Amino acid sequence: MTTYPESLRTHLARDCTTVCHAWRLTRRDGEASGYTDHDVPLAFDNTLFEPATGFTGSEAKTSLGLAIDTVDVEGALSSAGLVDEEIEAGLLDDATVETFLVNWRMPGEFALIRRATIGRITRSDGRFVAELKSRMHALDQPNARYLTRACDAELGDQRCGFDLGQAGFRGAGAVFDKIAPDAWLVAGLAGFAADWFTDGVLTWTSGARSGRSDRVVDHRTQGEQALMFLLPVEGGEATVGDTFNVVAGCDKTFAACRAKFANRDNFRGFPHLPGNDSAYAYVTDGLVFDGGPLVP
Template sequence: MTMPEGLTNHLGQAVTSVCHCWRLTRADGAVSGHTDHDRSLVVDGTTFEPESGLSASEARASLGLSVDTVDVEGPLSSERIRDVDIAAGLYDNAKVETFLVNWMEPQHFALLRTATIGKITRSGQRFVAELESATHALDQPYGRYIGRACDAELGDQRCGVALAQPQFSGSGTVTAHTAPDMLTVSGLAGFEPGWFTHGTLSWTSGARAGCSERITDHRRDGSGVMLVLAPSSGAPMVVGDAFSIRAGCDKAFATCKAKFANALNFRGFPHLPGNDAGYSYVTEGGVFDGKPVVP
């Protein structure tokens, strides 16, 4: 990192007027600025707000490929950082740029580090965000695992299923909310029970509009069609909220063939023998005709 000449000269003085600024860029492109100074600053074209009251722990920069971290703490009172947005995952993997700024002359600043938000913990009306250095991207699994289940996401480029087709998508409205993650809905009466299990639900109206949920169960009982969502936090769901929905897949080869007619694009290894077959031995009455283990 190279300090600009103006900031370097200022840091060489007996008395300095520096502060930290943090620019957050969320995955959806929203940008916000926060500073530990007591007034707003405009730095590098971004306005950094003081009311967020962010403060940072001691930072370190290590040699090698170890992941360096620094914690940023602040209240949930800012209009820019809300508890419901954190719960909805809008700040997951957001980019955070940390600046050292001369608040007397904001044009003199230096970019100290660029990191991404990792773990976020909340306590009362405060949050602590762990900022991970760029080397954390090296600590990720790359390549594929060899297994019987498909490792593609339904509808992505590797899968190839067009989920926009009427038989794989639908829309509806919440008619009852009987449990935290259990909904009774309308609009899905024409689909077989289980058709949307493991699928996704995207809210098109209400407090959660724009958010998506994973469906763990789709069934029908005496009260109508019911959807069970994966546990989540955020704004409450209410009667009248509208949604769109996409079919689900359990990643099995049989489902890929029967439900989606997409066996040629199956991204797993369904005929792979398991450990039981690998360590077995020939026995009388066994079938050894060379046919696939999974039809």
């Protein structure tokens, strides 16, 4: 429930009011910017809200219970803080948007009326429409573990426990040539065997994608150079000369955890879990049904 300060409640009780809406957008990296549908800048709550951005909001509603409420915010890409390249690169995905009701004559009189996260964004003709989802959407997704044979931890995280700072599990290089839209010939990884970085994470350290990470789909050797196939992404594109760091890849199997990383005690999957193929199998020549482990 929205809590209105006494001064704003008094103002709203008048026959004529001077209120407007303001939005504060906070990206996942913590960078915040403010926008308002008023025609002059407004400063409150340690944020400067920029006018003339073309921001308009659709009808909003708040439901009781656990229903997910949505509201659209439409705006023009006319602000220095909102550029098409950043939206395309996904920098606004899952960003937090706070909606304020504020008395523009006395900006100190304001109330936070909604906090939501950005869902789908559509763009056309220099404009964008962002769908804002209430925080209830976090309940509409899996939040527990799945029982699968594969590990559900990320290599190097707290649950995995593997130290990626060890020698031989991290590399650095630079783009030498572009082979295909998502295939790069790179230098600097000559000491690593083929497939060592397959399923690993490559983080760009320069260029248009600096600071962003891509998943390595395939890693091959080609003489003194390496061929890296990356998962297709939107946003800025790497070019020749861009540098990167990359960590060894893990295919989430127990065999790789044991042989490649010697980390089997921290394996977060269930490698001995029989699947449907085992449950419904029947005795045939050449198969062993002795109750032994599926994974040695």
